[in-house]
Amino acid sequence: MSPQDAVTWWTAFGAIAQAIGAFATFAAVAMSLWVVMSERAMKAQGSAGIRVRFIGDGTPGTYLVGIEVLNIGVRPFHVGSVGWRTGWISRGPQAFAFRYAIQNTAIMLNPQPGPTIVEPGRNQGFYTPIADMKAANREASRVEMFGRKFPIIGRAPIRAMIHITGRNPLMVKVSKELAEFLRTGDHISTTAELPQQDDA
DSSP states (O other): OOHHHHHHHHHHHHHHHHHHHHHHHHHHHHHHHHHHHHHHSOOEEEEEEEEEEOOSSSOOOEEEEEEEEEEOSSSOEEEEEEEEEESSBSSSOTTTBOEEEEOOGGGOSSOOSSOEEEOTTOEEEEEEEHHHHHHHSOHHHHHHHHOOEETTTEEOOEEEEEEETTSOOEEEEBOHHHHHHHHHOOOHHHHOOOOOOOOO
16 A cells, blocks of 8 residues: 555545544434433323212212323423314314314313413313213204214214413323213213102
8 A cells, every 4th residue: 555545545534533423423412402302391191081079978979070181291381271172184174173172160170260280290180070061061062062973984083182381282082981971961970860769
């Protein structure tokens, strides 16, 4: 190898080493940013179903519609409201499009004037008595929101929506029992007949 060839080889080697070093630095910075953003991201899990609340004094329990959110991140977040989404698609024919509704806070058990702060590792629930929710929902509006049904594809899917400030709403699949109540307005706690008393 001539001296000129050796110089050329070492020059090329140095350029490759610099490129590898620059790429490694970029990868390290990108990974650090990803870790920071991942840690700062507002992470949440939710559930929605029918719950029963017992006071503990022997009286029958109260049936509630419950929407719950768990903070699984490392920073607190604010829940502005909860509500519902039904339908199949975001765009397209109106018959299949998403429809949205905000849960009425006036009939909730724990209404708050402003956003609810959920700390890391904490669970926050939003509860509405089934009897109050049934009384507040008119038949026509209930059917329009929750009662859509078409041949083959069946009933419109129902999701609970949890609106968290600074991120997209959290969509939660509702339980079958809750979906049936939302679609029909009927639940065992509102349709059960009282036991008849014998004549004296």
